[in-house]
Amino acid sequence: MVSVISTSNAPAAIGPYSQAIKLGNLVFTSGQIPLDPTTGQVVYGTAEVQAHQVLTNLKAVLEAADTSLDKVVKTTVFIKDMNDFAAINAVYASYFTAAPPARSCVEVARLPKDVLVEIEAVAYVE
Secondary structure (H helix, E strand, C coil): CEEEECCCCCCCCCCCCCCEEEECCEEEECCECCECCCCCCECCCCHHHHHHHHHHHHHHHHHHCCCCHHHEEEEEEEECCHHHHHHHHHHHHHHCCCCCCEEEEEECCCCHHHCCEEEEEEEECC
């Protein structure tokens, strides 16, 4: 059974997509960018500041789907500038401590709202 996941604790979608989709015991999140869920505005600052907001948003979406960062099995990280890799990686490592998920990380020419980082995930629900 497919369920649409939505929470006010993470930014509303800025296009025709869902925050996440739950299919059986799997959750597929849309990419999260550093938007403040209350204001809908970009949280500007360094790559570290933006990465923290992205992962906070991702955590909120996963919790709305009855799962958590601990249950993430795969992420894709999109970075505007690979020179920010080490900074983003350090923040990322602080959120995925026990058994980090599989991951792809790519530099892209541009992200929505000209942010520095976007992360999507696949998790499971027990």
